[in-house]
Amino acid sequence: MEKRGLCWSIGAMLVLATAVKAEDLVKESLASLPPETIRMEYSSPAKLRRLPNYVSLRQRYVGPQLRILEERFAELGVRESDIDEVVLGWQGGGEQMELEGLVTGRFSPKDIADRAEARGLSPSTVGEVPAYCLGPETGSTCVVVVSDALGAFGPLSALGTMMAARDGQAPSLASNERFVKLVGEARGPAPIWGVAVGNSVADWFKAYLPSQGNLQLDWARAFQSVEALAYSVETAEKVRLEAKMDCATPEAAQSMRQVFEGLKLFQQLAWQNQYPNRPNPFESVEIGLEGRRVLLKLTTGYSELESAPALGTPSN
Numbered sequence: 001m002e003k004r005g006l007c008w009s010i011g012a013m014l015v016l017a018t019a020v021k022a023e024d025l026v027k028e029s030l031a032s033l034p035p036e037t038i039r040m041e042y043s044s045p046a047k048l049r050r051l052p053n054y055v056s057l058r059q060r061y062v063g064p065q066l067r068i069l070e071e072r073f074a075e076l077g078v079r080e081s082d083i084d085e086v087v088l089g090w091q092g093g094g095e096q097m098e099l100e101g102l103v104t105g106r107f108s109p110k111d112i113a114d115r116a117e118a119r120g121l122s123p124s125t126v127g128e129v130p131a132y133c134l135g136p137e138t139g140s141t142c143v144v145v146v147s148d149a150l151g152a153f154g155p156l157s158a159l160g161t162m163m164a165a166r167d168g169q170a171p172s173l174a175s176n177e178r179f180v181k182l183v184g185e186a187r188g189p190a191p192i193w194g195v196a197v198g199n200s201v202a203d204w205f206k207a208y209l210p211s212q213g214n215l216q217l218d219w220a221r222a223f224q225s226v227e228a229l230a231y232s233v234e235t236a237e238k239v240r241l242e243a244k245m246d247c248a249t250p251e252a253a254q255s256m257r258q259v260f261e262g263l264k265l266f267q268q269l270a271w272q273n274q275y276p277n278r279p280n281p282f283e284s285v286e287i288g289l290e291g292r293r294v295l296l297k298l299t300t301g302y303s304e305l306e307s308a309p310a311l312g313t314p315s316n
Helices: 003-011 022-032 054-061 064-075 109-118 156-166 177-186 200-208 250-274 302-307
Strands: 039-043 083-091 098-105 124-126 129-134 141-147 150-155 192-197 226-235 239-247 286-290 293-300
Touching (some): 022 039, 022 150, 039 200, 150 156, 239 250
Antiparallel strands (some): 039 192, 098 150, 226 239, 286 293
């Protein structure tokens, strides 16, 4: 399974709000996130919780940073089952990428305030609403209740920018026509989908390709011709990942396809050497080419994912 999507989508089910439709949450996110956003992901935890392997998969694929976040939000009484939808946005690149986003679900602002007070968490104020900031380990990630139907999270400065954008006092991602168009092409009924542009494409693959082992690759250079990535993860009888990468030219797309053929071979050899008696859940990767677009498809079973060593689990 596309581990990147599963890791972030499951790990991010830790913040606050009440229910609105998915398309409304995406619209709210475009109106709230800054125009410098280079990566965005939508997920529906409500749909993912229907998976028979959900609990074990969630335990395996949540990264350390999100585990810390989960613990901190649990201190506020926010349960994983309270969250229905999540939109995550990233700025920056590499280890400096800044995570923020919006969520929908069910929560009690009064209970959260009472829990925070009981634990000595003094709220800050962002846009005339309280923001609860949770520990230095998470980079002081903060949570605010935007309205009765929406919550937001991120560093305090990022939340201030988001609130200003919602009030029309700062530009938002909705003003980035290229990104908005990419989101429009990527969004659909899948419980997980996302987009990335520029150097965040290389960061995405670097963090989540399985079985990297001792692979020596200049990721930024290898992906420098990729202008945009759009992906989706369907979860029916099996997990189905589809990813589309738009390159600068058809020649660049051909070179990118060769890179993926090499990565596929490396992964298969590494898996065979390390786990010769285990099925490789990434064996069925298909690599295609359409003009300047490279296509990736992967279909795998839940049991294969569940038993696979988490070699590609990201560190954040």
